[in-house]
Amino acid sequence: MNLSQRLAGCGAFILFVYMGVAILVPLITALGYLPDPNSGLDNPIYAPPSFDHWCGTDRLGRDVCVRTLQASGVALQIVFFAIFLGVLLGVPIGILSGYLGGGLDRCLVLIMDTLYSVPVLLLSVVLAFLLGRGILNAAVALCVVYVPQYFRVVRNQTAQVKSELYIEAAKSMGAGPLWIIRKYLFRNVITSLPVLLTLNAADAVLVLGGLGFLGLGVPESVPEWGSDLHMALSAVPTGIWWTALYPGFAMFGLVLGLSLLGEGLEIFITDRK
Amino acid sequence: MGRLKTLLIYSASRLCIAPLMLWIISTLVFILLRIAPGDPVDAILGNRADLIAKDALREQLGLNKTLIEQYFIYIINLFHGDLGEALINKEPVVEIIQKALPATIELSLCALIIAGLIGISIGLSGIAKPEGKTDLAGRLYGITTYALPPFWAAMIIQFIFAVYLGWLPIGGRFPPYLVQPEQTGYFILDSLMSRDWVNLQGALRHLILPAITLGILLSGIFSRSLRLNLSKELKAGHIEATRSRGINETRVVLAHALPNSLLPVLTIAGITIASLIGGALLIELTFSWPGIAMRLQEAINQRDYPVVQGIVVVIASLVVLISIVVDIIVACIDPRVQY
Numbered sequence: 001m002n003l004s005q006r007l008a009g010c011g012a013f014i015l016f017v018y019m020g021v022a023i024l025v026p027l028i029t030a031l032g033y034l035p036d037p038n039s040g041l042d043n044p045i046y047a048p049p050s051f052d053h054w055c056g057t058d059r060l061g062r063d064v065c066v067r068t069l070q071a072s073g074v075a076l077q078i079v080f081f082a083i084f085l086g087v088l089l090g091v092p093i094g095i096l097s098g099y100l101g102g103g104l105d106r107c108l109v110l111i112m113d114t115l116y117s118v119p120v121l122l123l124s125v126v127l128a129f130l131l132g133r134g135i136l137n138a139a140v141a142l143c144v145v146y147v148p149q150y151f152r153v154v155r156n157q158t159a160q161v162k163s164e165l166y167i168e169a170a171k172s173m174g175a176g177p178l179w180i181i182r183k184y185l186f187r188n189v190i191t192s193l194p195v196l197l198t199l200n201a202a203d204a205v206l207v208l209g210g211l212g213f214l215g216l217g218v219p220e221s222v223p224e225w226g227s228d229l230h231m232a233l234s235a236v237p238t239g240i241w242w243t244a245l246y247p248g249f250a251m252f253g254l255v256l257g258l259s260l261l262g263e264g265l266e267i268f269i270t271d272r273k
Numbered sequence: 274m275g276r277l278k279t280l281l282i283y284s285a286s287r288l289c290i291a292p293l294m295l296w297i298i299s300t301l302v303f304i305l306l307r308i309a310p311g312d313p314v315d316a317i318l319g320n321r322a323d324l325i326a327k328d329a330l331r332e333q334l335g336l337n338k339t340l341i342e343q344y345f346i347y348i349i350n351l352f353h354g355d356l357g358e359a360l361i362n363k364e365p366v367v368e369i370i371q372k373a374l375p376a377t378i379e380l381s382l383c384a385l386i387i388a389g390l391i392g393i394s395i396g397l398s399g400i401a402k403p404e405g406k407t408d409l410a411g412r413l414y415g416i417t418t419y420a421l422p423p424f425w426a427a428m429i430i431q432f433i434f435a436v437y438l439g440w441l442p443i444g445g446r447f448p449p450y451l452v453q454p455e456q457t458g459y460f461i462l463d464s465l466m467s468r469d470w471v472n473l474q475g476a477l478r479h480l481i482l483p484a485i486t487l488g489i490l491l492s493g494i495f496s497r498s499l500r501l502n503l504s505k506e507l508k509a510g511h512i513e514a515t516r517s518r519g520i521n522e523t524r525v526v527l528a529h530a531l532p533n534s535l536l537p538v539l540t541i542a543g544i545t546i547a548s549l550i551g552g553a554l555l556i557e558l559t560f561s562w563p564g565i566a567m568r569l570q571e572a573i574n575q576r577d578y579p580v581v582q583g584i585v586v587v588i589a590s591l592v593v594l595i596s597i598v599v600d601i602i603v604a605c606i607d608p609r610v611q612y
């Protein structure tokens with residue numbers, strides 16, 4: 001087994017574990033074997049890790065372990081939804097812009113390049129600030145960051161492919177623009193996306209955490225690593241480490257898994273070429 | 274055409290795009306702030322506020338004019354360097370930014386230097402024995418630093434070195450018992466200029482933790498790009514030629530391959546500025562570093578629209594300008610760059 005397979009394997013395994021947790025934990029909570037992530041009135045506050053609370057409790061007496069586990073599902077949902085939205089917007093605009101060319105193309109490229117050069121976090125901060133808190137809102141705030149990236153990749157690929165001989169041949173046989181886009185361009189262009197998708201998903205987890213840390217993003221009742229870490233920040237000077245350690249570590253693990261997967265895929269694809 | 278001429282044309286065309294990009298950014302921010310669901314006045318005063326108060330605020334913000342009028346006023350004010358006033362205390366936004374920016378720049382520059390040093394040494398150590406243990410460790414380091422949530426890494430470092438070991442201050446920018454130097458706003462520079470070693474020590478002690486955290490987080494990008502470019506460069510013909518002349522490997526790498534691989538790293542550094550600012554934003558908050566991010570978060574919490582708008586426009590413009598300048602510098606140094 002070579003390096004790329006090992007990397008991708010590790011990444012896929014980590015991602016698989018997170019998905020398992022995301023599916024199982026809400027089920028177990030619903031069955032009553034795990035406490036509700038928002039209930040903390042019966043527990044002591046800032047209790048250190050013990051047998052009752054494996055990762056301790058936070059400022060409101062909520063179980064850190066349950067919240068950390070519960071948050072992985074939230075993060076995965078939002079990130080996948082955001083990436084899906086980004087692809088849904090970025091890919092068609094990119095194909096159209098690359099295929100049509102001309103003034104529209106130049107305008108779109110300039111706008112997308114400008115958006116691309118704005119710091120990722122800043123862009124989503126503005127959007128999250130405007131949209132307010134909410135799961136859907138957070139996904140929209142994240143997706144805007146990635147639209148320019150898909151646009152760039154897809155547009156450049158389309159511009160390259162559209163001058164190929166077989167497109168010319170299809171045109172001469174009377175294929176319309178829609179047919180060419182659907183039959184030839186789309187399938188050609190879509191192959192360059194998987195690596196970008198995985199790496200962006202990794203990035204999106206970090207940005208979502210950043211939003212939560214800034215007090216934006218998901219509503220307060222939804223467990224999320226970033227906002228939990230923000231709450232933990234004020235406790236660090238008093239030596240309380242457990243509220244900070246576990247959510248951050250969970251976030252790190254998910255980002256690491258996605259990055260490894262993306263890295264492995266990238267090496268695999270460049271090797272094949 | 275001579276090289277100088279093409280270079281000038283390239284630089285001019287890049288510089289011409291700058292105002293266009295700045296205009297797009299400011300327009301986008303304007304549109305976003307206006308089309309967003311919800312009335313800013315409601316957001317500031319709350320739904321149940323008095324109608325007269327609402328109207329007064331609307332007039333103060335200039336929201337009673339038509340959108341087109343508002344847009345032109347906004348753009349003309351931007352041209353004059355007027356970003357409006359904060360809603361909370363009527364402080365001009367430009368002044369807020371001027372006060373906060375030096376702190377952010379000081380932190381970012383130090384972090385960039387640290388990142389460069391760590392990143393380049395790790396990238397170089399990996400190339401000595403490709404696919405060896407050091408190389409693999411270097412690669413893992415690159416991925417790991419990328420995957421670390423910046424604020425979490427900052428919190429852990431803060432906990433270990435400031436709380437548990439107590440070696441360095443936990444946050445802030447200057448010891449509270451000393452008088453802050455008030456010349457340029459860059460405390461290190463100020464203390465150096467006035468030869469005030471006590472101040473310098475205080476400022477440095479506060480700077481160390483945030484700068485090292487940010488530096489470590491960014492160094493992964495440098496080590497990865499250097500590693501990639503070096504291994505590409507070492508396969509090139511001229512390297513083969515130097516080797517066949519019997520020059521030893523260290524000299525081949527340091528004197529022949531490294532200079533060529535550093536340029537792409539410079540380009541990366543230009544792009545990194547953007548993520549640097551994102552990372553700096555979160556690390557500033559963790560270490561209570563009184564920079565632009567702290568102000569931005571304050572403004573977000575107070576729903577202070579003009580301040581949020583001003584800070585975003587200024588930071589985004591700075592990033593765009595820096596990336597254009599880096600492009601031009603790279604083109605100046607490297608005759609191979611196509612333009």
